[in-house]
Amino acid sequence: MGAVYRRAIRKDANRLYDIRRRSIIELAPPTMTAAEAQAWAAKLTPSGMERKLRELEVWVAERGGIVAGWGAIRSDRLEGLYTAPEFAGQGVGAGLLDRLEGLMRDRRLPSVLAEASSNARGFYLRRGYRATGPQTPEGAWPIAKELST
Ligand SMILES: CC(C)(COP(=O)(O)OP(=O)(O)OC[C@H]1O[C@@H](n2cnc3c(N)ncnc32)[C@H](O)[C@@H]1OP(=O)(O)O)[C@@H](O)C(=O)NCCC(=O)NCCS
Numbered sequence: 169m170g171a172v173y174r175r176a177i178r179k180d181a182n183r184l185y186d187i188r189r190r191s192i193i194e195l196a197p198p199t200m201t202a203a204e205a206q207a208w209a210a211k212l213t214p215s216g217m218e219r220k221l222r223e224l225e226v227w228v229a230e231r232g233g234i235v236a237g238w239g240a241i242r243s244d245r246l247e248g249l250y251t252a253p254e255f256a257g258q259g260v261g262a263g264l265l266d267r268l269e270g271l272m273r274d275r276r277l278p279s280v281l282a283e284a285s286s287n288a289r290g291f292y293l294r295r296g297y298r299a300t301g302p303q304t305p306e307g308a309w310p311i312a313k314e315l316s317t
Pocket residue numbers: 191192195196237248249250251252255256257258259260261262263283284285287288290291294
């Protein structure tokens with residue numbers, strides 16, 4: 169079943185907050201410890217999620233009418249990508265990433281910049297991203313992908 173992509177609305181905030189929290193706690197280990205995943209997940213509060221919806225361009229992927237994942241961009245930066253654990257490994261993340269890259273390409277942006285968590289690094293490298301610098305003090309990996317037109 170294909171995904172339907174749409175812009176997130178304010179009413180999605182609780183679902184998107186929940187997807188982010190569960191995706192990190194359930195999918196990020198064992199690349200990081202459970203305690204590290206908990207600490208990462210706790211960096212965002214429900215009101216922080218509402219702020220993201222105001223400040224970023226957030227897109228959701230729906231499968232069968234259910235929000236299965238979301239991703240956010242700001243200009244040429246990918247600011248987050250999360251798949252609900254019950255939809256993991258079904259192409260939701262790759263489909264969203266494709267969609268967000270397509271939006272940037274349509275806007276004539278030359279490249280996408282992002283910071284990959286250690287668990288998602290391989291996922292991005294297999295999709296044309298390259299490392300652009302050393303691991304940050306917070307443990308993320310700066311990556312970029314050229315967007316050919
Ligand atoms: C990274 C993430 C968004 C990927 O989402 P996804 O919808 O599972 O991604 P896809 O199904 O498109 O691809 C996942 C890859 O894992 C493989 N996979 C297979 N079974 C899987 C499973 N049960 N769980 C996860 N991945 C699985 C897929 O085949 C695919 O492999 P590939 O990269 O060689 O093609 C998701 O793991 C996630 O939300 N992680 C926690 C938050 C996070 O790290 N976000 C990125 C922040 S930088």
